[in-house]
Amino acid sequence: MIKTRLFIARHGKTMFNTIGRAQGWSDTPLTQEGERGIEELGLGLKAAGLHFVAAYSSDSGRTLQTMEIILRELAQENIPYKRDKRIREWCFGSLDGGYDAELFNGVLPRVFDKPVEELAYKDMADAIIAVDTAGWAESWEVLRNRILSGFTDIAKEVESHGGGDAIVVSHGMTIGTLMGLIDPSLPRSLALDNGSICQVTYEDGQFHIDAIGDMSYRQKGRKILEEEVHERA
Template sequence: MTKTTLYIARHGKTMFNTIGRAQGWSDTPLTVVGERGIKELGVGLKQFDLTFNEAFSSDSGRTIQTMEILLNELGQIDIPYTRDKRIREWCFGSLDGGYDAELFMGVLPRIYGTETEFRNLTYEEMANGIMEADTAGWAQPWDVIKERILSGFTDIAQKIEAQGGGNALVVCHGMTISTLVYLINPDIPKQSLDNGSVTVLTYENGQFTVDIVGDMSYRAHGAEVLDGRV
């Protein structure tokens, strides 16, 4: 059986990404710069002759828009495509749409103490802090976040595996991808994932392995092709 590999891309840069607002379950479209970045990614993936059995994204507009660009650039618009709400971004509740700096540099440090650096918080602590600050009651507890993300990706991998293995293309969100990586291998340091970066997982014998996190080489190569530098 061919091994199962998930190529997980973070969506293209959006309006909220550009002005530094927490997007969560709220949504804004890709900017012109964001569309160009995903075009670069699609061209780069195609240059490496990557083909995909199926495509998957969250049900957020920004991931759907990203996937449409990618499949067009890959020339693979006819492969099966599933939208799964389980691989949405974290929900920030009433903090959705607020400025990133206020959430991560203000709200969370105020909850855990002014000397707390939010990057040192565990994902569970971040989830608990967001729930405490959320006045709408929409934010999800850590147990719900980790279960939906892990089950969503496990089902994707098992579906591809049941077909004999191969590659799946997945588009989702920065914190969703980072959380998944942590759940698979907690020893991998946290890192901020760029728009259009690719994280690669393999799935064999019921286990995920993290091969690479936040790879920007596909985008870089695609940019060179589009700019006529190669």
């Protein structure tokens, strides 16, 4: 029986990532460094012999741009590709675009009067709602349900077509939330790097974590690019 596996990538490094701003549902494009990092990822996935049967991303510009680069480097631009707004990043409401340090080390800890490291995802969602003056932020129930249903439906669709490997591009906190929902014993902050891979297997209606924050594909791709530069020199 063919397994159903999701290779979930965090999007490439963006302008806001570079200057330390929280993006949420706001968006900025990948930087030149971010594009190169995803080229590394695509090349590393190809070198590992991976062949994807389908592709999925959130509907944010940074994930669409990331997926375009991955599929190009894999030479798999023509595989089935869908966008799903349920695997978007968390919405920070009126705090979207604010500095990370102010949001995560200032505003949110003050709501519960404890360090951000001690806040669970539910605490963070509650804190964001408490300080969001626009009324756009999502409750924990809405967040967990949309994230879990989004990834579950993706896995079910791949499984219904015979299984295999699918590439998925999403966002740091969204991916971290999924990992925590699969395995509640994991620490809340996984610090997933841009272009890292979290790999999960979907079997008998359940997710099983195979890897978290795997940077080996990017590292392999970087070596390939460096060798190409050396050969041209």
